[in-house]
Amino acid sequence: MNRRTFAATAAAAVVPALLSATPAVADSRRHNLPGERADARLQREMLDNLTAELDDAATARLSVPRIFDIGFNWDPPTTPLADIDFIVAYSFGDRAPAGGGDPTKVLYEPGPVNEALAATVAQVRARRNVPVYAQWEIASFLTSTYNMSDVTAINPVIAADGTITYLSTFGVAQQVAADRKQLPGGIGTAGVIGFRDHVKRCVETTRLAGMPAAYAPAGFDMPDTYDPQSGQTWTRRRDLYLVHDMSAQWQMLEPQLLAAAYPNG
Numbered sequence: 001m002n003r004r005t006f007a008a009t010a011a012a013a014v015v016p017a018l019l020s021a022t023p024a025v026a027d028s029r030r031h032n033l034p035g036e037r038a039d040a041r042l043q044r045e046m047l048d049n050l051t052a053e054l055d056d057a058a059t060a061r062l063s064v065p066r067i068f069d070i071g072f073n074w075d076p077p078t079t080p081l082a083d084i085d086f087i088v089a090y091s092f093g094d095r096a097p098a099g100g101g102d103p104t105k106v107l108y109e110p111g112p113v114n115e116a117l118a119a120t121v122a123q124v125r126a127r128r129n130v131p132v133y134a135q136w137e138i139a140s141f142l143t144s145t146y147n148m149s150d151v152t153a154i155n156p157v158i159a160a161d162g163t164i165t166y167l168s169t170f171g172v173a174q175q176v177a178a179d180r181k182q183l184p185g186g187i188g189t190a191g192v193i194g195f196r197d198h199v200k201r202c203v204e205t206t207r208l209a210g211m212p213a214a215y216a217p218a219g220f221d222m223p224d225t226y227d228p229q230s231g232q233t234w235t236r237r238r239d240l241y242l243v244h245d246m247s248a249q250w251q252m253l254e255p256q257l258l259a260a261a262y263p264n265g
């Protein structure tokens with residue numbers, strides 16, 4: 001799906017959630033006992049309330065873990081840096097073309113958020129020298145600012161008439177998976193870099209695209225400052241982006257649940 005039309009087709013709201021959740025580092029608060037207890041208490045309260053609202057305890061029991069994961073868990077699964085075989089870096093936002101022109105045929109500017117994402121990739125790469133697959137907005141900084149080698153840029157699709165189609169997160173993941181499957185050693189373990197509120201879905205999308213061993217690298221903070229001038233309206237403010245991201249997570253989950261419930265259609 002074209003990422004510039006996704007926001008227009010996404011649901012306006014998908015679930016009540018903590019839209020002002022506090023940013024966190026890559027190591028989840030769920031890795032400590034007090035956090036786990038707080039999560040368990042919250043889920044019990046959610047179950048009680050949803051059971052009363054639906055008058056259906058069985059459906060509430062199935063629904064609460066899904067609602068909790070999508071609305072209240074913004075931490076990606078992580079793995080030690082030594083386990084990573086390659087890096088996948090997903091862009092976040094952009095800037096309108098500096099020189100103006102037809103936005104359907106003039107490439108957008110990478111913008112400051114993608115510059116920060118490139119800096120994070122550079123930090124990881126400095127400690128683990130593995131190949132990097134990065135959306136072009138990030139790759140442009142990796143090659144120009146950091147003079148980084150072994151970087152594969154995932155570029156938008158440009159039609160014969162010059163029309164530009166920007167790839168969705170899933171479209172990027174599909175291209176990386178297709179490339180990795182050709183390697184003699186197999187796909188390997190992906191170290192996923194993404195914006196703080198995007199990275200969990202980046203990991204999930206990477207897995208769905210055919211790279212099941214995908215994690216954020218443990219011990220690294222992801223960029224978390226929004227760009228109010230982003231060319232993608234849904235990436236300008238946190239409260240609006242979280243709605244967008246939750247909507248995308250629900251859309252990813254629905255076909256998985258339907259396939260599990262009705263494998264034969």
